[in-house]
Amino acid sequence: MTTYDTDVVVIGAGPVGLTLANLIGVRGHRATVLEARHELIDYPRGVGLDDESIRTLHTAGLWERVQPFTVPHHVVRLVNGTGQVLATNNPGTQEFGYPRKHGFIQPLVDRELAAGLDRFDGTGLRFGHRVVGIEDRGDHVAVTAERPGADDDTVETVTLTARYAVGCEGGSSFTRKWMGVSFEGKSPSTRWVVVDVENDPIGTPSVYLGADPRRPYVSIGLPQGVRRWEFMLHDDEPTDLCDDRAFMHSLLARHVPDPSALKIINQRTFTHHGRVASDFRKGRVFIAGDAAHLMPVWLGQGWNSGIRDATNLAWKLTAVLAGDADDALLDTYTVERRKHAADMIDVNMAAGTVMKMGRLGGKVRDVAATALNAVPKWKSYFTELRFKPMPRYAAGVVVDQADLTPGRARAGFKNGTGFKNRTGFKGRTGGLAPFVDSAGELSPVGLQFIQPRVSTADATDVLLDDVTGDWWTLATWGTDPTAFLSADDLDLVRRHRVKLVSFVPETQRAWAEKRYADSPAPVTVVGDTSGALKDWFDVRACGLVLLRPDRFVAAASLTRQAPQALAAVCRAGSLLTDRTTAVHEEGVRA
Missing domain, CATH: 3.50.50.60 (FAD/NAD(P)-binding domain)
Incomplete structure (x- = not known):
C-alpha cells in the first residue's frame, strides 16, 4: 500500500x-x-x-x-435612529444542548x-x-x-x-x-470600519444593530470587557479618512462620552461580500x-x-x-x-438591506416593525431566530421517509397517492397511515437531531452526544433496536461501528437495561430524564432514527423497517460492505 x-x-x-x-x-x-x-x-x-x-x-x-x-445568550436588538427597538433576537431554546448564540x-x-x-x-x-x-x-x-x-x-x-x-x-x-x-454573487461597494476597545465604556452585554438612516452601525458586547463598533462609510467618504483621529472620534461620540479616552485594540475597514x-x-x-x-x-x-x-x-x-x-x-x-x-x-x-434603508424607507420599516411586534406569532419569528434557515439536507446521505429511497429526502412524507412500500403495507403514506396522525406529516430526515441531557447506567445528567459518540447511531424509542435486525444486518452494524441505542423514559431505564442485556448486539439504554426525546418522537411519524456522524438524521422509519432503513443509508452514503471492501482497498493500493 x-x-x-x-x-x-x-x-x-x-x-x-x-x-x-x-x-x-x-x-x-x-x-x-x-x-x-x-x-x-x-x-x-x-x-x-x-x-x-x-x-x-x-x-x-x-x-x-x-x-x-x-459569553452565552447573546441577545441581538435591531434599533432605529432614535433607539426604538424594532426586533429582538433572543432565542431561549437549547435543542442542540447549548444556548443558541454566544x-x-x-x-x-x-x-x-x-x-x-x-x-x-x-x-x-x-x-x-x-x-x-x-x-x-x-x-x-x-x-x-x-x-x-x-x-x-x-x-x-x-x-x-x-x-x-x-x-x-x-x-x-x-x-x-x-x-x-x-x-x-455580489460584492457591494459599501465599506465598514471596525473598532474594538478594551474596558467596555458602555457595559451592556448585548448586541445592537443600529438601522440609523444617518449612519448604520453595530455595537457589540464581547467577552473579557471588549466592546466592538462597526460604522458604515458613505460613498463619498474615502477609506483613508478612517486614519483621521477626529473623524473616528466623531463616529464614536454619539455612543460614548470622551472617545479620546478609549483604548483601541483593533481598527480595520472591510467590505461585505456575498x-x-x-x-x-x-x-x-x-x-x-x-x-x-x-x-x-x-x-x-x-x-x-x-x-x-x-x-x-x-x-x-x-x-x-x-x-x-x-x-x-x-x-x-x-x-x-x-x-x-x-x-x-x-x-x-x-438583513443588510433592512439595516441600510434611507430616511423614507426607514420610516416605512419602523411602522411595519411596530405592527409585527404587536402580533405574537410574528414577534416570535424574530425572537426565536426562525428566519435563519437551519441546515436541511434534501439530497445526499439521506433517505426519503415515505418510500425509503436513498439519496433524497422530501420535507413531508405524505404524498396523497396510494402506493406500496418495501414493508408490504398499502396506503397513502407508504404504510405509515394506520399508525400516525397529522402531527407527523413533516419528516425529520436531513435535519440535525436534538441533544438533551440524559442518563445511562454509566453516566448521570450528560449531553446525548457524550453517550452516542461521534459516529453512526441507530436509535429507537422504547424498544430494543436489534428486534428486527437479521444476522447480516448486525454484521453491517458492527462493520460500520453503528451504536445501537434505546431511548426510554427514565422511569423505565432499569427495566430496559435488564431486558436488553441479552440482545444479540450491545444496546445502550438512554434515560429520557427531561421528556425531550419523548416529545421529539411524539410529533414525528417514526420510532427509529439513523443518525450520521455529524448528528443529522440520515433515515427515520417505523421500527419494523429497520433493515430497509439501514440498507438505504448504506446506499445513500456509499458505505462499503465486507463484499466490497476488498475491491475498495485494492483501488487505494493502485
Whole structure:
C-alpha cells in the first residue's frame, strides 16, 4: 500500500482549516495544515458562535478549552435612529444542548484550535508555507509550498503528498482558483470600519444593530470587557479618512462620552461580500469556509458556516480514509453544503438591506416593525431566530421517509397517492397511515437531531452526544433496536461501528437495561430524564432514527423497517460492505 506524507493537506490555518484538522485527528487520521503567515491572525474578525458550532467543537474535544473565551445568550436588538427597538433576537431554546448564540473572541479561540492539533501524532501546523501548486495525480494529491530558506534571502520549495487536499485559505483562495470554479454573487461597494476597545465604556452585554438612516452601525458586547463598533462609510467618504483621529472620534461620540479616552485594540475597514463557488470539489481537492463562500456579517454566520463545512466534510473524509465508504460519498459534500450556504447569504443580504434603508424607507420599516411586534406569532419569528434557515439536507446521505429511497429526502412524507412500500403495507403514506396522525406529516430526515441531557447506567445528567459518540447511531424509542435486525444486518452494524441505542423514559431505564442485556448486539439504554426525546418522537411519524456522524438524521422509519432503513443509508452514503471492501482497498493500493 502506498504511503503518503499525510492523509489530508489542509491549506490555511483559519478556524475552518484548524477545526477540520482537529476533527480528522480525533477520528484517528493525519492532517497537515499549511499556513502562509508566520503566525495566526491576531486581530478579531468573527464575534458570533452558534450552538451548532459548539456541538462540533465538543466533538473535536475542544469546547472546554474554548468556552472561557465566550459569553452565552447573546441577545441581538435591531434599533432605529432614535433607539426604538424594532426586533429582538433572543432565542431561549437549547435543542442542540447549548444556548443558541454566544459572543466570542476569535484570536483566542483560534489559538486553542491550533493547540488542539498537538494531541495527535502525525498531525501538525506548518507556518510560513505558501502554497503555489496543486497536482491531482489520480490516487493522491501533491501540494507544493514555498517556505523561507536557511537565510532570509532564499526560498525553499517543499512538496507534500496526501490522499486529499482541502483549501481553507479565505476569499482569495488559491485552491478555488486552481479548481477553476466560478465564484458567483455580489460584492457591494459599501465599506465598514471596525473598532474594538478594551474596558467596555458602555457595559451592556448585548448586541445592537443600529438601522440609523444617518449612519448604520453595530455595537457589540464581547467577552473579557471588549466592546466592538462597526460604522458604515458613505460613498463619498474615502477609506483613508478612517486614519483621521477626529473623524473616528466623531463616529464614536454619539455612543460614548470622551472617545479620546478609549483604548483601541483593533481598527480595520472591510467590505461585505456575498458569493458562493459553483462547486466545492474537483477530484481529490476541496474548498471550505470563505474559500467556498463569502458571507455578509449581519447575522454572524461567516464563522459558523465555515464550521458547518468542516463538520460535514470531516466525517466523510475519515469514512473514506478508513475504508468504510467509497469515494463517491465525497460528492455529497457540495450537494449538502452549497445550497445552505447560498440560503444563508441571501438572508444576510436581506438583513443588510433592512439595516441600510434611507430616511423614507426607514420610516416605512419602523411602522411595519411596530405592527409585527404587536402580533405574537410574528414577534416570535424574530425572537426565536426562525428566519435563519437551519441546515436541511434534501439530497445526499439521506433517505426519503415515505418510500425509503436513498439519496433524497422530501420535507413531508405524505404524498396523497396510494402506493406500496418495501414493508408490504398499502396506503397513502407508504404504510405509515394506520399508525400516525397529522402531527407527523413533516419528516425529520436531513435535519440535525436534538441533544438533551440524559442518563445511562454509566453516566448521570450528560449531553446525548457524550453517550452516542461521534459516529453512526441507530436509535429507537422504547424498544430494543436489534428486534428486527437479521444476522447480516448486525454484521453491517458492527462493520460500520453503528451504536445501537434505546431511548426510554427514565422511569423505565432499569427495566430496559435488564431486558436488553441479552440482545444479540450491545444496546445502550438512554434515560429520557427531561421528556425531550419523548416529545421529539411524539410529533414525528417514526420510532427509529439513523443518525450520521455529524448528528443529522440520515433515515427515520417505523421500527419494523429497520433493515430497509439501514440498507438505504448504506446506499445513500456509499458505505462499503465486507463484499466490497476488498475491491475498495485494492483501488487505494493502485
